Amino acid sequence: MKVAETSPGFAFEKAPEAEGWNRPPVIEPDGEGELLEVSMGPHHPSTHGVFRMDVALDGERVIRLKPVFGYLHRNHEQIAETTSYLSMMPYTDRLDYFCSLSNNWAYALAVEKLVGQAVPERAEYIRVILAELTRVQNHASAIGFLIQEMGASGTPLMYAFKEREKILDLFESLTGSRMMCNYMRFGGCRVDTSAAWLEATRKVVAGLPHFIDEYEALLSENEILMARCQGVGVLKPELAVNAGITGPMLRASGVNYDIRRVDHYGIYDRFKFRVPLGEHGDIYDRYMVRVLEMRESIKILEQALKEIPSGPVMDAKAKIRGFRPKPGEAYGRIEAPKGELGFYLISDGGNGPYRFRVRPPSLINLTVLEDMCLGHNVADVVLIFGSVDIVLGEVDR
Amino acid sequence: MLGEGILKGLAETAKNFAGSFVSKERMTTVEYPEERLPLPEASRNFPFLVYDGTDWEAGLRCVACQICEKECPPKCIYIDKSKDKKPDHVGKMQIYPTKFDIDISICMSCQICVEVCPFEAIKMDSEYELATDDRFGGLLLDRHQLAKPNEYYHKIHPTEAAEVDARLAEEKVKADAKAKAAAAAPKPAAVPAAKPAIVASSVASPKEGEAG
Amino acid sequence: MKTVEQIKAAIEAAVPGAGVTIVTNPSPSAQHSLLLNPSQAIAVANFLREDEELALDFLSNVTGVDYLDKEVAEKVKVTKQVAKTVDGVEQTIEETVEETRKHLEPGHLEAVYHLFSMRKKHGPVVLRMRTVNRTDKVELPSFTPIWRSAEFQEREIFDLYGIVFAGHPDLRRLLMWPEFKDHPMRKDYVEPDDFEYEPTAHDSVMARAKSHEAAGEQASLSSAEAAR
Numbered sequence: 001m002k003v004a005e006t007s008p009g010f011a012f013e014k015a016p017e018a019e020g021w022n023r024p025p026v027i028e029p030d031g032e033g034e035l036l037e038v039s040m041g042p043h044h045p046s047t048h049g050v051f052r053m054d055v056a057l058d059g060e061r062v063i064r065l066k067p068v069f070g071y072l073h074r075n076h077e078q079i080a081e082t083t084s085y086l087s088m089m090p091y092t093d094r095l096d097y098f099c100s101l102s103n104n105w106a107y108a109l110a111v112e113k114l115v116g117q118a119v120p121e122r123a124e125y126i127r128v129i130l131a132e133l134t135r136v137q138n139h140a141s142a143i144g145f146l147i148q149e150m151g152a153s154g155t156p157l158m159y160a161f162k163e164r165e166k167i168l169d170l171f172e173s174l175t176g177s178r179m180m181c182n183y184m185r186f187g188g189c190r191v192d193t194s195a196a197w198l199e200a201t202r203k204v205v206a207g208l209p210h211f212i213d214e215y216e217a218l219l220s221e222n223e224i225l226m227a228r229c230q231g232v233g234v235l236k237p238e239l240a241v242n243a244g245i246t247g248p249m250l251r252a253s254g255v256n257y258d259i260r261r262v263d264h265y266g267i268y269d270r271f272k273f274r275v276p277l278g279e280h281g282d283i284y285d286r287y288m289v290r291v292l293e294m295r296e297s298i299k300i301l302e303q304a305l306k307e308i309p310s311g312p313v314m315d316a317k318a319k320i321r322g323f324r325p326k327p328g329e330a331y332g333r334i335e336a337p338k339g340e341l342g343f344y345l346i347s348d349g350g351n352g353p354y355r356f357r358v359r360p361p362s363l364i365n366l367t368v369l370e371d372m373c374l375g376h377n378v379a380d381v382v383l384i385f386g387s388v389d390i391v392l393g394e395v396d397r
Numbered sequence: 398m399l400g401e402g403i404l405k406g407l408a409e410t411a412k413n414f415a416g417s418f419v420s421k422e423r424m425t426t427v428e429y430p431e432e433r434l435p436l437p438e439a440s441r442n443f444p445f446l447v448y449d450g451t452d453w454e455a456g457l458r459c460v461a462c463q464i465c466e467k468e469c470p471p472k473c474i475y476i477d478k479s480k481d482k483k484p485d486h487v488g489k490m491q492i493y494p495t496k497f498d499i500d501i502s503i504c505m506s507c508q509i510c511v512e513v514c515p516f517e518a519i520k521m522d523s524e525y526e527l528a529t530d531d532r533f534g535g536l537l538l539d540r541h542q543l544a545k546p547n548e549y550y551h552k553i554h555p556t557e558a559a560e561v562d563a564r565l566a567e568e569k570v571k572a573d574a575k576a577k578a579a580a581a582a583p584k585p586a587a588v589p590a591a592k593p594a595i596v597a598s599s600v601a602s603p604k605e606g607e608a609g
Numbered sequence: 610m611k612t613v614e615q616i617k618a619a620i621e622a623a624v625p626g627a628g629v630t631i632v633t634n635p636s637p638s639a640q641h642s643l644l645l646n647p648s649q650a651i652a653v654a655n656f657l658r659e660d661e662e663l664a665l666d667f668l669s670n671v672t673g674v675d676y677l678d679k680e681v682a683e684k685v686k687v688t689k690q691v692a693k694t695v696d697g698v699e700q701t702i703e704e705t706v707e708e709t710r711k712h713l714e715p716g717h718l719e720a721v722y723h724l725f726s727m728r729k730k731h732g733p734v735v736l737r738m739r740t741v742n743r744t745d746k747v748e749l750p751s752f753t754p755i756w757r758s759a760e761f762q763e764r765e766i767f768d769l770y771g772i773v774f775a776g777h778p779d780l781r782r783l784l785m786w787p788e789f790k791d792h793p794m795r796k797d798y799v800e801p802d803d804f805e806y807e808p809t810a811h812d813s814v815m816a817r818a819k820s821h822e823a824a825g826e827q828a829s830l831s832s833a834e835a836a837r
Contacts, residue, residue, distance in 0.1 A: 023778060069761075070784035077769075078794055087470040090507030116637025155410060162425045173437035176521065182507045190512070191439070218409045221402030241666050241727050244758020255727060257667075262730045321464070321513055328636020331670065331723050331733055344672050344723065347636070359670040359723075367760050396784060 024370045027063050035063060040381065042071045048145065049392030053369075053381065060377045065370045069363070072396035080356030085111055085186070085323050088356065093180040095358060096394040098138050101130045101171070102336040104184035109265060110332030110343035111186045115325045118315050123188035124267045125308040129201065130171075130183070131334070132297040132304070136208060137164040138337035139248070139290040139297075140215070142389040146287065147219060149386040150228055156219060163211045166204050173197060187318025198305065205301045212294055220291070229284035233372040233384035236281065243367045247339025248293060249388060252278030252285040259335035266334075270307075271300045283387040290389075324351050338362055338389055358397060362390035438554055441521035443501045444510055446543045450486030453544040457485075458518035461494040465510035465519055473503035474510065497540035501527065517561045523553050610731040613641040616663065623660070624652045632737060642721070642735035647749050650738055651776075654755045657724065657734070665724040665734055668756035672723075673766035675743070675796045678716040685710050716743045718772050722752065722759075740772060743795075751777035769794035 041052035050071035056064040076095065080088045092107045093100035105127055112119065119127075141164055144157030168178040174197055175181040175190070183190050219225055235245070240253040250257055258275045260268040276292035278285030325347040333342035339361025346355035365388050373381045416423040427434060448456035461478040477496035485491045510519050522545070529535030551558040611619065617629050620643075628646035645653055657665045684707055691704045718740045725732030740747045751774035752759045763774045764783040771792035774780060782789065791798060 070782075070786065073784040075769075075793060083470060084468065086513075087468055087509060090470050090505060090509060093507075094505075113638040114636050165425065169437070173439055176437075176439040176441035176508065177506065180506065182509075214409055218406040222406050223399055223402050226402070239757070242757045243760075244668055244756065246669075257727045257730070326636060328634050328638065329640065330634075330636055330638035331640060331735070332638075333669070340669060342670050342723070344670055344721070346674060355672065355674045357670065357672040363761055364758055367757060 024374060027061075027374050030058065038378065041068075048386075048390060051390075051392055051395065053385070055373075055378065055381065057378055060379075062373050062376055062378060062381060065373050065381065067366055067369055069396055072392045074397070076397040077356050077358065080353055082352065084351045085325070085353065086320065088353070089185070090180065090182040093182055094393055095360070095397065096336065096338060096341075096362065096391045097179055098141065098391055099134045099337050100179055100181045101134045101175075101183060102334065102341060104181065105131055105266075106332060106334045106336065106341045107343050108184040108186055109334060110330055110345050111325070113330035113332045114328060114345050114347060115186070117187045117318060119266075120188055120312050120315055121267075121309050122192075122311040123313045123315075125304050126189050126193055126313065127184065127266055128268070128271070128304045129301060129308070130174075130181075132301045133167050133170065133201075133204075135297045135337045136294050136301075137167045138389075139294050140164060140211075142337075143215070143219070143287060143290055146283075146383070146386040146389075147225065149382050150225065156215070159211075159215060159218065163208070166207070170197070170201055170204060173200070185314065185318065185320070186323065188312070188314035190313075192313045198308065201301075202305050205298060205305065208298050208301075209295070212291065212298075216291060220288070225287075226284065228380075228383060229282065229287060229387075231280070231282050232376060232380050233283045233387060234281050235368055235372055239368060239371060240281070244364050245339070245368060246361055247335070247337070247365065247389075248289045249286055249339065249365055251276065252289045253281035254278055259333060259340055263333070265332075271303050273297075273300050283383060286387045286389075322351075324349060333359065336361060338391070338394070339365055358394075360394045360397060362388075362392075362394040363397075366390060366395065436523050438556060440523045441508055442506055442525050443504055443522050443527070443538075444499060444519050444543070445522045445545045445549075446497065446540060447518055447520055447547055447550050448486075448544050449547050451546075452486065453541065453546075455484065455486050456546075457493060457540070457544060458516050459494050459497060459540075460492050460516060460518070461497075462515070464513050464515070468509050468513045470507060470509060471503050471505050473500045473505075474498070475500075494540060497543060498537055499543060500537050502532070502536040517565060520550055520554070520557075520561075610729075611663065613643060613734075616657075616734060617643060619660065619663070620653055620656060623656045624649060627653050629653070640733060640735055642737050644737045644739065647738050647740075650736075650750045650752075651755070654736075654752055657736075658755055662729075663734070664726045664728045665732070667725045667727045667732075668722060668752065668758045669725050669733070670721075670723040671752075671759050671762035671766065672721040673770035673772060673794065674719040674721060675770055675794065676716045676719065677743075677796050679714050680711055681714045682709055682711050684708070717741065718743055718747055718770055720749055720763075720766060720772055747771055748773045748775050750775055751780075753777050768792070771795065 036057045038055045038057055039052060040055055042050040044051075052068040052071070054066045054068060055062055076091060079091060083091075089104060089107060092103040095103050111117070137160075140160035141157070144160035147156040148154070171181055172178045174193060175183040235249065235253045237253040237255050240250050241255055245253070246257070246259075254277050256275060256277055259265070260273075261275060273296045276289050276296065278289050327347055327349045329344070329346040331342055331344045333340050335341075340359065341361055342359035344355070344357040344359065345353045348354040369385065369388065372384050376384070413423055447458050449458065450456040461476055463476050463478065466472075466474045466476045475496065475498040476494050479493045479495045482490040483493050485493075506521070508521055511521055527536075547558070547562075550561075613631050617631060620627050620629050627649045630644045632642045632644050634641050657663055686705055687708050688703055688705050690701055692699060692701050693704075694700075720738050722736040722738075723732070724734040724736065738749050740749060749772055751763055753763055753774070754776060760777075760779070761783060763772075763777055764779070764781060766772050767774060767777070767780055768782040768785050769792055781787065785793065
């Protein structure tokens with residue numbers, strides 16, 4: 001292979017030699033001409049933040065692609081080791097800043113496992129309601145961004161944001177903040193919901209099916225969308241499982257694995273909902289799985305809003321000040337909108353964790369980015385990347 | 398037919414475009430500086446210090462226990478504790494902060510300081526137009542700038558403030574009863590009478606050692 | 610799902626000389642882990658993935674942990690021959706004395722793997738591997754050839770902790786830049802002394818700022834202090 005003598009990028013570093021692993025296929029350039037190295041990012045409009053892909057191109061075809069991380073790295077995990085358990089809660093908002101409430105829940109769940117803390121019934125319902133609202137707004141905007149990267153600048157994204165705004169208003173009136181909610185605590189939730197808030201939520205949830213119908217009428221049958229998405233960026237289920245892909249991306253490949261179903265964390269075993277699965281594992285399936293998941297989330301929301309009991313939102317034994325778990329460790333995980341979000345905590349008996357690890361779904365879902373992009377046009381890279389649905393705050397931590 | 402899906406989508410946008418002229422539902426934006434949306438009551442932005450009475454310096458509820466300073470996740474609070482005691486607005490002798498700075502360029506509005514404060518002294522403000530041309534000095538608020546009367550707290554978070562007032566009144570009744578009992582008791586040496594009443598009350602007793 | 614003891618037995622039946630020990634977890638989560646012998650780890654991992662009953666096909670999470678050298682104080686009962694004068698006669702008698710002995714427990718780096726099964730929908734099974742020390746013998750076998758999901762996570766651990774994963778196909782720094790020298794998540798990592806003006810400097814930051822001020826590096830600091 002002839003390589004252009006430009007600045008040495010990662011894309012041209014030695015190809016993985018080891019055999020027998022699930023490595024990306026090696027694609028040989030077919031043309032006579034030189035290979036071109038393109039550094040996509042870090043300030044590329046499609047990269048949702050600061051993220052770089054070193055792409056080797058043969059004409060328009062992607063021959064190799066290496067993601068480069070770390071532009072937003074702030075050593076989140078080390079901050080945790082120098083602070084207390086409670087003080088870490090607001091930092092988790094900033095991991096995946098689209099879904100702060102899911103992050104709060106995952107962290108609270110891990111700590112509750114570590115100390116064996118019970119959560120009152122009402123708090124569990126509030127958590128489910130908030131997590132599902134988060135899922136709806138995340139999927140709506142993820143689709144909006146995906147279509148935006150396809151060239152439909154604005155319209156679908158603004159439709160999604162219109163709906164997201166209503167949900168964020170609910171978050172603000174409950175938690176005080178639109179995005180950095182910092183709402184869940186070990187053993188419950190910070191404040192109780194008012195009857196008026198629940199009524200407002202019911203109203204918003206009642207309007208969601210109409211929004212999704214409208215969104216689907218706008219997009220699902222659009223010929224341009226189908227032409228760009230179908231058969232592009234295919235991910236095989238075997239590879240998806242082996243590479244630890246989770247969330248809508250895994251289910252779009254046809255693997256039935258939803259942690260809400262598998263772990264029954266919280267009170268998810270009480271709700272009736274289906275897990276949508278894709279068939280082809282291409283971008284269109286990922287889009288469709290997200291749309292269907294929103295519809296299932298609405299079902300869960302309706303059930304939770306109907307059944308929510310009265311009672312306390314904080315366990316009586318929960319401690320705010322002077323919280324020191326006994327030595328031990330725990331791994332807690334939830335089905336966040338982007339995939340499996342896990343927190344692994346090791347306590348040495350101090351007031352802060354000895355080791356705090358985030359299992360970031362966004363980072364691990366990018367493992368197969370190269371596999372999905374190889375052989376496609378460079379314009380499709382943007383689209384495939386968009387269909388993974390990542391947030392850089394979580395990738396780089 | 399090819400293009401049917403596109404036409405369907407265009408019909409949807411046309412419906413919304415035309416609808417925005419007649420229906421308030423479809424008109425989702427407001428022109429910001431002229432038109433403002435009301436803030437929800439729970440809305441929070443940066444912390445402020447509550448004082449009772451009319452004199453901000455005497456009425457500060459803060460007794461410089463420094464729990465918020467220790468628990469603050471980004472460490473944006475800076476407190477200097479006084480060596481002496483001064484009477485607060487009801488005339489009780491209290492330790493007070495000689496310096497209480499919050500750097501709102503670092504503050505991340507997480508409300509942890511409010512949650513850990515045992516004296517209901519620090520609360521969240523909802524003011525959001527804080528732009529200044531002085532990046533360092535202008536965003537570093539001292540205790541005078543942070544001090545706001547309890548009436549202001551009632552104005553921005555009425556429900557929460559009413560709850561806090563009720564709680565404080567309850568604690569005061571308890572503390573008074575305890576003080577009375579201590580005065581009536583045959584052995585006054587068993588009760589530390591010099592201790593501020595609010596610290597002696599069992600509900601709000603701060604466990605400073607554990608909070609660190 | 611099998612208990613940790615059963616999994617240990619199954620591993621030892623399938624991989625002779627696997628050398629697996631159970632690390633108990635005293636917390637209420639009761640997620641006990643299996644400490645693997647690095648030399649046999651690949652065989653064990655292959656077994657765990659391929660075994661019909663366990664079918665741990667999904668490696669969810671890989672964590673690096675750093676344990677510093679620590680001094681352990683133990684109370685030991687020692688029997689000694691002591692010369693003593695009993696009833697005016699000098700005798701040698703045996704006496705049991707409690708003694709505090711200190712010894713240095715060498716630190717190590719650890720990689721923790723959380724495995725689940727997507728087929729059987731169970732988990733987690735927690736595996737651990739330890740390096741010999743923290744300085745030169747920091748090699749562990751890589752699980753990337755078995756579970757691809759370890760690819761970025763092992764790179765991250767290599768970057769932040771300095772564990773070298775032998776057999777990793779593409780072991781580069783993940784989050785820090787390639788020229789970076791140290792491993793920032795290690796417990797004894799010292800931040801580089803790059804001073805920046807911070808308006809609410811206190812404690813250690815303040816001390817550092819003052820030392821720089823003494824060196825006359827940042828004249829603006831004093832004026833900023835005065836402004837406060």
